[in-house]
Amino acid sequence: MSLPEKSSRTGLAWQILVIALVLGVGALIFYFLGAFNSRPQGYRSITYRVEGTASTAVVTYTQPNGSKTELIEIGVPWHKTMNFPKGMIVVLTVGNPTQTGDLKCKLLLDGKEWKEQFAKSPKDKVSCGGIIP
Secondary structure (H helix, E strand, C coil), X not given: CCHHHHHHHHHHHHHHHHHHHHHHHHHHHHHXXXXXXXXXXXXXXXXXXXXXXXXXXXXXXXXXXXXXCCCEEEECCEEEEEEEXXXXXXXXXXXXXXXXXXXEEEEEECXXXXXXXXXXXXXXXXXXXXXXX
């Protein structure tokens, strides 16, 4: 390989490296600015969470269209995350079908703890709810 040919390939390799670096930095900037956020504008992420020493629970919760689910039996611990419009009322209700162990419900708003309630006894239902800010 002649010297001009080698120099040309080295220059091309540097150009590709610089372009890749610029694209990578640009992608990071867009990521940190939220450009790749899958949540539509005006919406917040709500995570319903059930915790405790009970093995199962029955739950109902608000869906993004505003309706409530039918009673669903779940294993504890359990969580479900969905996107909701701001200003919507969300509610998670938890019951203990075995009436052994304890339960608590939690709502996370954009991944941060927002609401939490403990069942006072294994026979009690517990609910967490709020208006999404």
